[in-house]
Amino acid sequence: MPPPALTRLSVDELVGMAGVNPWELHDRLMVGRPEQIDELANSFHRAASRVAEGDGVFGEARSCFQGAYSAQSGGDTINASPEVTKTANDFQLGASQLDTISRSLDEVAHALTTAQKTTGEYVGSLNAALSQLDAMAEAIGPGSGANEQQYNQIRAEGAGVVGSAGDLVTGVVTSYQSTLQDHMALAQANRWHSGSARRGGDPAATIPGNGTDPATVKQWWEGLSATDKQRLIDEHPDRIGNLNGVPIADRSAANELSVDRDIHRVDDVAAAHHVPSDEVLAHPELYGLDASAVTRYRNANHVLDARKTDANGGRNRTYVMAYDPLAFGGKGRAAVTIGDPDQADNIAVVVPGTGNHVNKGWSGAKDSISLYEQANKADPDHKTAVVSWMGYDAPDSPTDPRMLTPATARASGAALADDVNSLWATHDGSPQHVTVIGHSYGSTTVADAAAANQMHATDVALIGCPGTDLAHNAGDFHLDGGHVYVGDASTDPVGMLSSSPLGMPGISVAGVDGPGLGDADPAGVNYGAQRFKAEASDASPGSFVTFADHSQYYKPGSESLYNLSTIAAGHGDSLGDQGMLAVHRPSVAPVSVPNPLGGILGPDRINLPNPLDTGIGKLADPELLRGGVTDNHNH
Incomplete structure (x- = not known):
């Protein structure tokens, strides 16, 4: 949406005074096409349906083979086969991941539509306000110092209106960008892993992405050995600790490990250099650390404080259900x-x-x-x-x-x-x-x-x-x-x-x-x-x-x-x-x-x-x- 055509006031001057350009922010947002995102979401939904159909067909075949085999041997060899179990899990997890991406794209499309509509309303109100102020400035006309003073007051009011609208539009754009980044991360986390990768022996290749149905995650977690569970907690605490569907006690074990590592990263460096931790926090670059290490340290301590502050002096068991510093x-x-x-x-x-x-x-x-x-x-x-x-x-x-x-x-x-x-x-x-x-x-x-x-x-x-x-x-x-x-x-x-x-x-x-x-x-x-x-x-x-x-x-x-x-x-x-x-x-x-x-x-x-x-x-x-x-x- 372009700025209004002004006679006396200057949009460029008002933008310079306000330090923000609401029209430019709105136009950047309008480049997005919600309908295209919707169509992509539908494509993933159709793919999820096809995989789900494949899961159904595989389940029917599995039942038929099991029935025939059990009739002869009385055993449960088919369902007990690791290969059969892994294939069934592949179907279920794949359908869940594709459906998660589809729903995520739907939410992005909705968020973009809402953001475009909201910023459009703000810019529309801004244009109307500036047109009215411009008419007032035009009515004053050039001339005496008093007229110039009135004009400057109107111009200042116009800059204030532009600034206020800019703050509102910026808030909407920032919120949408945050939503978009979250869903992009979700899509990346739910990228498809081939069956061979799942069977390659590395349990990390099987970790479901954030946003996967918690019931599916729980089923996946329960299917892991105790050794694989501990390996994932030790090697990928950030993913396991924030994965809905993993039991709270196991999530907490992973998050407690992350908190402990974030604190020791700074404290250990301080101890090695015989300086207080505050010195490392003040100048992390001098000790081979960066700003993110400082942020992690401070937030880890806040989480630690939340666990220590207990009405019964710390006797009640606490758990860290989520942690992303x-x-x-x-x-x-x-x-x-x-x-x-x-x-x-x-x-x-x-x-x-x-x-x-x-x-x-x-x-x-x-x-x-x-x-x-x-x-x-x-x-x-x-x-x-x-x-x-x-x-x-x-x-x-x-x-x-x-x-x-x-x-x-x-x-x-x-x-x-x-x-x-x-x-x-x-x-x-x-x-x-x-x-x-x-x-x-x-x-x-x-x-x-x-x-x-x-x-x-x-x-x-x-x-x-x-x-x-x-x-x-x-x-x-x-x-x-x-x-x-x-x-x-x-x-x-x-x-x-x-x-x-x-x-x-x-x-x-x-x-x-x-x-x-x-x-x-x-x-x-x-x-x-x-x-x-x-x-x-x-x-x-x-x-x-x-x-x-x-x-x-x-x-x-x-x-x-x-x-x-x-x-x-x-x-x-x-x-x-x-x-x-x-x-x-x-x-x-x-x-x-x-x-x-x-x-x-x-x-x-x-x-x-x-x-x-x-x-x-x-x-x-x-x-x-x-x-x-x-x-x-x-x-």
């Missing part, structure tokens, strides 16, 4: 569990929000400890394991441009769904209850994982939720017999964002379709969720909102932690009998008013929250004036 530009990807999810009766997955990354020592690790302790006290006869999941690139801060779009939540929702679903595949087979808990931006991610990525969960709990994106009501979560629960303190300002009064592109406004973060209030009366009490114990009735209350949901003794642990232990249905359910916020039609920035940044009219609606929150939330909030809620 270089993911997301060095921010890192990890998942640490307290207890073994494969052996637990209940599993809770904790997803943190904005500002959390492995390289910062994510808050979910400490929150998980409090949840683990209380959930196991809530039902000591049924073990609860807690997964502290930092498996996505969360927005860096509330001012991160990615906060203005759901692109990160949608892409991350797919990764979360993959990891949660793998827990069902590796579980020991006994009945289990899975709860996924999302806080802040993490709650939007959890909602997208359930609504659009087939995340298999029994219950979902959203706390401090700024709004859900692809899930418009509780029914969109498709839960396995459970409920959508929501905890939202009346003094938490983030929970009010679902009906934000801002009419900016990318910010959701009730009643206005757009690419915003989320426009559905899960604590609202019409959403269909079970709202539990989650007020801050140190907030007096009627007190003003404070961002501090956005971070109190896992506070020991709080209403929120008590209720979350009850849900995680599989007893969420008892909250009503315990008097721990809260009244929903009312839903009132928004007020439509003219947008003073209409044509520049947003539509001509915007919907402001009704003073009685959840957007103001303080006046409408029944929880606001409830007294008797204490911090002595413990199981």
